[in-house]
Amino acid sequence: MRFLPHTPEQIQLMLMVVGADSLESLFSSIPEECRRLQDMNLPDALSEWALNRYMDALSASLAVSPDYKIFIGAGRYDHYIPATVSALKSRSEFLTAYTPYQPEISQGTLQAIYEYQTLAARLMGVDVVTASHYDGATALSESLLMAIRKTRRKRVAISSLIHPFYRRVLQTYLEPAGFEILDLPFLENGLTDLSLLEGTTDIAAVALQSPNFFGCIEELKTASKKAHEMGALFVAGFTEALAYGLLKSPGSQGADIVFGEGQSLGIPISFGGPGLGMLGCTSEHTRNLPGRLVGKAKDLDGKNGFVLTLATREQHIRREKATSNICSNNSHCALTAAMYMASLGKSGFCNLAKLNHDKAAYLCRQFSDAGFRIPFSSPFFNEFVVEFPKGFETRYQSLLEKKIVAGLPLSTFYSKLANHYLFCVTETVSRKDMDALIQEVKS
Amino acid sequence: MTEPLGASGLILNEKLLWEKGRKGRSGFSMPESDVPSSPLPMELVGDGPDFPDLSEVDVVRHYTRLSTWNFGVDTGLYPLGSCTMKYNPKTNERQAGLSGFSGSHPMLPESLCQGALKLMADLERFLAEITGMDAVSLQPAAGAHGELAGMLVIHAWFKKKGNSRSKIIIPDTAHGTNPASAALCGYIPVQVHTGAEGILAPETIAAVMDEETAGIMVTNPNTLGLFENHLKTISEIVHAKGGLVYADGANMNAVMGIADMGRIGVDVLHLNLHKTFSTPHGGGGPGAGPVCVKKYLKPFLPVPRIIQKDSGQYALSEDFPESIGKLLAFHGHFGVLVRAYSYILSMGAEGLKKASQLAVLNANYLKEQLKDTFHLAYDRPCMHECVFSDRYQQEYNVTTLDIAKRLMDYGYHPPTIYFPLVVHGALMMEPTETESKEDLDQYIDTLKKIAVEAKETPDVLRSAPTRCKVRRLDETAAARKPCLAG
Numbered sequence: 007m008r009f010l011p012h013t014p015e016q017i018q019l020m021l022m023v024v025g026a027d028s029l030e031s032l033f034s035s036i037p038e039e040c041r042r043l044q045d046m047n048l049p050d051a052l053s054e055w056a057l058n059r060y061m062d063a064l065s066a067s068l069a070v071s072p073d074y075k076i077f078i079g080a081g082r083y084d085h086y087i088p089a090t091v092s093a094l095k096s097r098s099e100f101l102t103a104y105t106p107y108q109p110e111i112s113q114g115t116l117q118a119i120y121e122y123q124t125l126a127a128r129l130m131g132v133d134v135v136t137a138s139h140y141d142g143a144t145a146l147s148e149s150l151l152m153a154i155r156k157t158r159r160k161r162v163a164i165s166s167l168i169h170p171f172y173r174r175v176l177q178t179y180l181e182p183a184g185f186e187i188l189d190l191p192f193l194e195n196g197l198t199d200l201s202l203l204e205g206t207t208d209i210a211a212v213a214l215q216s217p218n219f220f221g222c223i224e225e226l227k228t229a230s231k232k233a234h235e236m237g238a239l240f241v242a243g244f245t246e247a248l249a250y251g252l253l254k255s256p257g258s259q260g261a262d263i264v265f266g267e268g269q270s271l272g273i274p275i276s277f278g279g280p281g282l283g284m285l286g287c288t289s290e291h292t293r294n295l296p297g298r299l300v301g302k303a304k305d306l307d308g309k310n311g312f313v314l315t316l317a318t319r320e321q322h323i324r325r326e327k328a329t330s331n332i333c334s335n336n337s338h339c340a341l342t343a344a345m346y347m348a349s350l351g352k353s354g355f356c357n358l359a360k361l362n363h364d365k366a367a368y369l370c371r372q373f374s375d376a377g378f379r380i381p382f383s384s385p386f387f388n389e390f391v392v393e394f395p396k397g398f399e400t401r402y403q404s405l406l407e408k409k410i411v412a413g414l415p416l417s418t419f420y421s422k423l424a425n426h427y428l429f430c431v432t433e434t435v436s437r438k439d440m441d442a443l444i445q446e447v448k449s
Numbered sequence: 450m451t452e453p454l455g456a457s458g459l460i461l462n463e464k465l466l467w468e469k470g471r472k473g474r475s476g477f478s479m480p481e482s483d484v485p486s487s488p489l490p491m492e493l494v495g496d497g498p499d500f501p502d503l504s505e506v507d508v509v510r511h512y513t514r515l516s517t518w519n520f521g522v523d524t525g526l527y528p529l530g531s532c533t534m535k536y537n538p539k540t541n542e543r544q545a546g547l548s549g550f551s552g553s554h555p556m557l558p559e560s561l562c563q564g565a566l567k568l569m570a571d572l573e574r575f576l577a578e579i580t581g582m583d584a585v586s587l588q589p590a591a592g593a594h595g596e597l598a599g600m601l602v603i604h605a606w607f608k609k610k611g612n613s614r615s616k617i618i619i620p621d622t623a624h625g626t627n628p629a630s631a632a633l634c635g636y637i638p639v640q641v642h643t644g645a646e647g648i649l650a651p652e653t654i655a656a657v658m659d660e661e662t663a664g665i666m667v668t669n670p671n672t673l674g675l676f677e678n679h680l681k682t683i684s685e686i687v688h689a690k691g692g693l694v695y696a697d698g699a700n701m702n703a704v705m706g707i708a709d710m711g712r713i714g715v716d717v718l719h720l721n722l723h724k725t726f727s728t729p730h731g732g733g734g735p736g737a738g739p740v741c742v743k744k745y746l747k748p749f750l751p752v753p754r755i756i757q758k759d760s761g762q763y764a765l766s767e768d769f770p771e772s773i774g775k776l777l778a779f780h781g782h783f784g785v786l787v788r789a790y791s792y793i794l795s796m797g798a799e800g801l802k803k804a805s806q807l808a809v810l811n812a813n814y815l816k817e818q819l820k821d822t823f824h825l826a827y828d829r830p831c832m833h834e835c836v837f838s839d840r841y842q843q844e845y846n847v848t849t850l851d852i853a854k855r856l857m858d859y860g861y862h863p864p865t866i867y868f869p870l871v872v873h874g875a876l877m878m879e880p881t882e883t884e885s886k887e888d889l890d891q892y893i894d895t896l897k898k899i900a901v902e903a904k905e906t907p908d909v910l911r912s913a914p915t916r917c918k919v920r921r922l923d924e925t926a927a928a929r930k931p932c933l934a935g
């Protein structure tokens with residue numbers, strides 16, 4: 007086996023040193039009752055070349071763009087990834103290192119993550135961003151646990167236009183410990199209805215997503231004011247980070263804690279994971295943050311460097327009293343995101359966001375001009391909802407055969423929204439593809 | 450001693466990203482617009498994030514320079530105990546990068562993603578086979594996330610029985626994630642002490658296990674690198690009081706093809722794919738922490754579950770009303786799962802067993818060769834790792850930290866230090882199976898040389914490292930006045 011360097015002679019020499027007769031006898035202290043009765047039943051080992059053939063075939067069976075025209079976003083977005091990002095992130099000095107516990111030998115990771123924290127903080131409009139979380143959904147969950155710790159209240163209010171899967175994850179995190187969730191319904195314009203908040207006083211946090219699951223841009227400032235009047239924290243987040251090349255940042259609109267998914271920042275979709283959980287806050291809440299943080303430090307000679315810091319919040323020091331159980335995070339995805347943000351720069355990022363919006367707006371207008379109803383009137387970014395006449399389902403199925411995925415049916419997530427489909431357009435979709443879609447849907 | 454590995458080379462300085470930018474540069478090939486402009490209402494539009502504008506070359510040089518300040522498994526021996534820093538095969542990266550795997554959307558109709566579902570269904574089966582458990586969910590994103598999943602399963606099981614319990618037994622050798630994960634489910638950890646042999650004694654557990662206690666969370670092999678020989682008896686004690694046994698399987702690399710966790714009486718177990726199954730650690734993640742359970746706990750696993758229909762087609766099913774729910778927005782860290790799958794297919798059953806045997810051989814070899822030089826906490830045959838301490842060096846006022854830092858000057862990543870907490874001044878070394886005898890011998894020579902230095906020139910250790918990008922950093926000052934963004 008090419009990953010195992012030992013020759014039979016070396017194995018014999020080493021066994022002699024350790025005083026064992028055979029490799030099996032290294033395990034002689036393990037009681038019989040703990041052992042396997044049979045060898046593992048796994049497929050025979052494949053050569054590198056046989057594995058390639060097998061994996062090529064398996065991978066080729068999957069529907070991906072550009073072969074398929076896929077108009078689905080809903081938390082995972084198809085964006086171009088520069089070759090530089092793919093090449094640089096693959097450098098094995100980054101890829102094959104672990105958490106930078108030993109800073110002197112990990113300055114590459116540490117500076118890169120410090121830079122990620124900085125760029126992400128600028129994007130989200132907050133003072134501090136953690137070194138990463140697993141994904142947007144766990145970042146949301148950790149945000150609300152933070153708010154619960156901070157306010158000592160046990161109930162949180164959540165927009166029903168936060169990604170439905172994020173809300174399910176939140177439920178998993180909050181319910182066993184006895185915390186409650188109040189769902190805020192949505193209005194006819196596709197924005198969150200805050201009226202349920204009137205008169206409540208025991209809410210730890212109000213959480214919104216913007217652009218929300220329908221793509222609509224929420225009025226964060228209004229929600230923030232309401233939350234703060236109730237003594238609650240305001241938590242705002244996103245699934246599409248690119249939106250903030252165009253929109254006012256959540257922090258600037260009054261969010262105390264900001265969560266998000268950073269997959270759009272140069273990370274492949276990869277069937278939904280790994281992504282990048284982004285979590286930040288105003289400096290007032292720094293010591294309540296879960297997860298790793300990189301900070302600036304000086305070495306013995308006064309030279310600048312970086313270290314993992316504020317570790318007393320974390321599980322390896324505080325054990326059950328830690329702010330979270332997270333240990334390994336999604337550092338390599340944060341590194342990738344930093345490379346992507348650096349490659350685009352402010353100008354590139356803003357221009358790309360604008361291009362994405364223009365494209366989505368174009369398709370939305372085409373649908374509308376073709377006589378389809380656009381049920382939500384609020385301004386949107388990248389995603390929007392179309393209502394089709396009854397029976398569109400059949401058409402949807404026949405379009406799949408033509409390698410077109412005409413949006414995401416919403417009725418599984420919102421039972422009232424039969425025949426409503428969520429569409430997504432990014433820079434990777436051409437006008438030609440959009441025009442072809444409209445032709446197909448119309449005919 | 451042969452020529453040491455560590456040498457001095459040219460280390461380039463590199464500014465922070467935003468100290469380099471010049472407005473008007475770009476490192477991105479902007480696609481041309483083929484649609485009319487469509488401005489958003491002005492009141493929604495912000496100034497855009499203040500990112501520096503860099504050229505492509507700026508970006509490439511920046512990260513290439515940064516990377517040279519890092520040490521990875523590809524650079525050299527990385528004996529970081531408890532982390533299984535084995536070689537990460539390049540073929541895994543190739544497979545995960547295939548356009549079908551890397552481009553597949555998680556919300557596509559099932560008919561369009563059969564290949565991804567098949568891969569996951571296969572991997573679940575392989576992991577069940579390797580551990581001796583009955584069912585697996587690949588959703589957890591890391592080891593600690595797998596622990597949370599497992600504790601939630603236990604919580605849900607008791608809830609269904611209308612029998613909620615408040616405590617969980619956790620040994621003092623446990624990783625910090627164990628108590629923290631248990632606490633997220635509202636359990637109060639009851640700490641028990643490891644016996645003189647470095648493993649748990651059944652009496653210790655019998656003394657605390659009661660009907661208020663949900664069970665035990667035990668790492669096997671444990672963080673001292675020892676197999677918990679009494680675990681079967683301990684499971685019986687826990688089960689007799691109606692409790693469940695959670696095994697932290699982060700150290701499975703020691704016992705593939707050898708131990709059967711199911712037979713031992715383990716009810717729930719998590720694996721770390723980024724340890725045992727060779728997926729890269731990425732500077733801190735992403736990993737994956739599949740959770741494996743016995744049959745009777747299967748209904749509680751996270752949804753969606755992958756099922757196979759009579760037609761042979763795979764599907765995602767939410768129809769598990771007792772499930773703990775979702776732990777991650779989508780289906781787990783699929784990109785990591787592809788790598789682990791590729792590893793298992795490359796190794797086969799024999800290869801995996803051999804990997805465990807050689808991991809254990811390497812650790813025992815290291816232990817035997819170094820036990821006269823450094824104090825060995827438990828002088829017994831070990832599994833995948835061994836734990837020394839700085840006891841012999843204390844008379845020279847040299848600490849574990851000094852030894853660790855000096856190793857860097859010689860071209861090694863230090864071992865895990867000051868963990869597990871039960872060994873004062875711990876130096877926890879896990880060589881893994883992918884290190885050759887020659888490389889281990891050179892590492893052993895180096896450590897022996899450091900021990901001599903500790904006696905003769907202790908200041909050399911105290912002022913180490915001197916050959917890295919920076920010297921020792923003042924972590925206390927950094928935490929007192931944190932600067933977390935530029």
Ligand SMILES: Cc1ncc(COP(=O)(O)O)c(C=O)c1O
Binds near residue numbers: 697738
């Ligand atoms: C024994 C043990 N358990 C659990 C964990 C947590 O795993 P992760 O860092 O993937 O969350 C680790 C490693 O960090 C470990 O060594």
